Amino acid sequence: MTLPYPVDDTVNSCAYTPPAIVMREVSASTSGLNDIISHHAALDRSFFSAKKDTSVYATRKYVDVNNPIDELAKEIIEKVEATRQAEAAYRERIKELIIDASFDDICLKKDSERDFWTFLKPQGFFSKGKLFLLDNGNIRALWNNETGDQIGLQFLGNKVIQYVIFKHRPEINIISRVCGRDSIDGIRRQIDAFDLGNIIST
Amino acid sequence: MKGDLLLDNDNVVRYVKPSLIDDGKVDGNAFHRRDDERALSINRLDYFRNLSKEQQLCEVRRLFRLQVRPNGRFA
Numbered sequence: 001m002t003l004p005y006p007v008d009d010t011v012n013s014c015a016y017t018p019p020a021i022v023m024r025e026v027s028a029s030t031s032g033l034n035d036i037i038s039h040h041a042a043l044d045r046s047f048f049s050a051k052k053d054t055s056v057y058a059t060r061k062y063v064d065v066n067n068p069i070d071e072l073a074k075e076i077i078e079k080v081e082a083t084r085q086a087e088a089a090y091r092e093r094i095k096e097l098i099i100d101a102s103f104d105d106i107c108l109k110k111d112s113e114r115d116f117w118t119f120l121k122p123q124g125f126f127s128k129g130k131l132f133l134l135d136n137g138n139i140r141a142l143w144n145n146e147t148g149d150q151i152g153l154q155f156l157g158n159k160v161i162q163y164v165i166f167k168h169r170p171e172i173n174i175i176s177r178v179c180g181r182d183s184i185d186g187i188r189r190q191i192d193a194f195d196l197g198n199i200i201s202t
Numbered sequence: 203m204k205g206d207l208l209l210d211n212d213n214v215v216r217y218v219k220p221s222l223i224d225d226g227k228v229d230g231n232a233f234h235r236r237d238d239e240r241a242l243s244i245n246r247l248d249y250f251r252n253l254s255k256e257q258q259l260c261e262v263r264r265l266f267r268l269q270v271r272p273n274g275r276f277a
Binding site for chain 2: 093096097100101103104106130131132133134135140142152
């Protein structure tokens with residue numbers, strides 16, 4: 001990279017070494033870099049109080065600056081891929097459940113499966129939880145984490161969910177438990193109220 | 203036998219079918235009594251005295267009257 005002004009690498013140069021650092025974007029795009037250099041070169045000169053004919057030197061020191069937009073794009077791509085894999089794993093698991101249940105003459109209720117996807121899809125990015133098929137033909141989903149928090153949802157059909165939520169309270173070292181039946185939206189609000197959304201979503 | 207009381211330190215297992223197991227995790231409903239059941243069916247390991255846990259489980263599997271599927275588990 002060629003700088004628009006003379007550069008002196010010697011540490012003990014008699015010329016003033018401005019503290020400003022040339023920022024180098026660590027990405028494929030260097031658009032706007034010249035503007036950054038010009039902008040900071042101008043700022044350095046405004047703080048320089050040497051004689052008028054004294055040369056100004058910049059350093060070759062630079063820091064790597066990660067482009068936040070590239071980092072965000074990378075994070076989103078990873079989450080999209082993880083969600084895609086989780087959805088594929090869920091669909092595969094449901095196929096297995098249907099086959100397993102056929103040995104016991106149990107049929108998966110379509111209403112229950114539909115409500116499961118209605119609950120899950122709007123989560124956006126989600127991770128894979130555990131799926132079970134109960135004797136009544138309903139799907140039950142289970143998510144938990146290493147701190148003892150747990151969400152168990154049985155999809156009863158007609159947009160009704162039977163739930164059990166366990167939330168660990170570290171400040172008093174107990175596990176708070178709540179259970180009941182609620183609508184799909186009601187369950188989402190309950191999960192948010194317990195601050196457990198990150199168990200299901202990534 | 204049916205109706206006998208279990209001792210506090212008895213060890214029991216119950217067969218869990220594959221639809222109630224996911225990635226090694228057993229759903230709690232596996233240990234719920236069905237509506238048409240008066241009690242929960244279990245297998246008492248300590249019936250087989252002087253055997254190791256592995257041997258007791260082998261005996262349970264051998265004598266179990268229901269079909270045990272490959273992905274099912276005794277829990």
